[in-house]
Amino acid sequence: MNRSIFLTILTLSFLLTALTGCGPERLDDYSDVRFELTDQNGESVIFPDDFRGAPLVVGFIYTHCPDICSFITANVGKVYEELDNPGDTRFALVTFDPERDTPEVLKKYADAFDMDREPFSFLTGDPETIQAFMERVSLRSQESFSRDLDDGERVYFLNHSDKILLIDQNSRLVFDYGGSMTPINIILEDLKKL
């Protein structure tokens, strides 16, 4: 082999190794899980398989939450709006209140935030699947208090983790943010590193 070609290959190998080492560490790997969810249009979505191949920004919400979850939802929307080059990056909001957050409810919620469109997915599922999913992503929720309305309907509220995750093209968790508290530009910068 020509010596200059050998040196070029050697240099490229070093560079590739160095670049790989410079990327952010992965906090978790979801490639070994499979959760069958349903989006706001009633379509089946498999997490994480259906998102593999592109970065995913995913927040966790319930639609009876007026303050923190609307903040999380708006933040996910703002990340997309402010990305210079979103490419094939996907954005998802997953409910941890599947009994009340049906696909129809999520569709209306998404529409209110002008997010019932690509590349946003609002996801729910059967309660067992959602519970397993939330345990896997370390999302905690518990009933806090309730109100009885004049027609006897009981409305309950939840204490919950405040979380947005950034998942890479290979279904690995890159960052775990405080969902409502993290400045958008930090998520934007982290997305650029993928």
Add this chain to the structure above:
Amino acid sequence: MKRTPFTFFASLFAALLLPALFLISGCEAEQPRTDAEMIDGDGIHIEGTWARPASEGRMSAAYFLITNFEEEPDTLLSVESDVARLVEIHESFEREEGMMGMREIPQLQIPAQSTVRLEQGGLHIMLIQVTRTLADGDTFELTLNFAGHGEKTIEIPVRL
């Protein structure tokens, strides 16, 4: 006891600084978030109103600043609106590491010469089961009932 420079300064510290520290920490725990900086005016002034979009039957939250220009405190006793089945004063707070909770604030004190901020992640007006979809660009009315200044009706724009 013989008075030395050390004992003198130690006594001074104990006499002045420690009570001040207790006072400061106590105030932080009980007072609403307020701004000391005031502009000229009188009475109760509301500004920076907005609310989150919501689909019919779901929840929204309204945010604004309440400034009390008077030399006496006032209290926000209740809030009413026909845009929701229940309207309450609430506060979001961090219960523990990364875990968010919400609690009702039965009455909200507005200290004299101060501004109380109702903002995301903190104090807010909770709109439980809105009676119509609130979309970006819509407006609705809230009536605030103050102990001292009576009723004040304000317009709330809905935005993302």
